[in-house]
Amino acid sequence: MPHDHHDHDDGSHLDDMTARVMALEKLLTDKGLVDPAALDRILDTYETQVGPRNGAEVVARAWTDPDFARWLEQDATAAIHSMGFGGRQGEHLTALFNTPERHNMVVCTLCSCYPWSVLGLPPVWYKSMPYRSRAVSEPRAVLAEFGLTLPEGTAIRVWDSTAEMRYLVIPMRPAGTEGWTAEKLVPLVTRDSMIGTGLALVPDTTGPDAEGQAA
Amino acid sequence: MTAPDLAIPGTEGAEPHFFAPWQVKAFALTVALHEAGLFAWTEWAEALSARIGGAPLPQRDTPEDHATRYYLDWLGALEDLLAAKGLAEADMIGDMALTWQRAARATPHGTPIVYETGQE
Structure with missing residues (x-):
């Protein structure tokens, strides 16, 4: 026995945000503003091709x-x-x-400017x-939440990104990597080490298990 | 400022960047419009800052809560910018969103939702 109208049980439900974005997409594509x-292509680029490995290659080369x-x-x-990023x-x-x-x-205190070209999409915590x-008012406490405690003699400088200027932290090269090639060093460079909420990994901690942490 | 209420979400693991498809789409639309030359990235940053700046401080939310809050601001900023440039009117977006929702209600599960189905 068919219903005389559709309801939520046999139809689909679109939440407000989904419907609003679908409306925006249709409006903009109908107007020819978006292809x-x-x-x-944009999603493919940011989800699969651009990521913190780009930045890690920059850091390893600098080392x-x-x-x-x-x-x-x-x-x-x-x-x-010059490296294509x-x-x-x-x-x-x-x-x-x-x-x-x-x-x-x-x-980025104002919004979430982030060096996408070298680090990919920003993590949730950054945003x-x-x-x-x-980050600005109590950087040491913030770093502690990331499990990072710096020596008291190390000053912390916090840089606030803007749409025009973004920053890539070049972490210190870990001890025990003398003579290593850039290629071998890349896996030591974590995303967080290039934002400054972590350090580069030390060689002992690399391996199949540590790579997951670096992702 | 009390730290426990302002714990930084998701510091330990590799959280997803997006927690819902609409967040992905809002992101891609913004980048596409910028790449098409419809606004400068500095204009975008100003629009996003204006939205985010007014947000209340969150309680101890999950990473998903933070992502949702962030992309709500993101979408609001995109609509602000499009309205300011005369590219998309808020009323029209609202009407079209309602049409999509009517179309969805009239479409059985597993069947593609067609916009025209929701038109009155």
């Missing part, structure tokens, strides 16, 4: 190639572009080199209000 194929490290320090935008939002990049005296840490509001 549906471009949407798929093994002093000329490249100098270039990175002077003009990170150009040095990183372009900023799609047209932003400039600055490389922040950690030293025993100074640890660099990156936040969250607690990180954005506390």
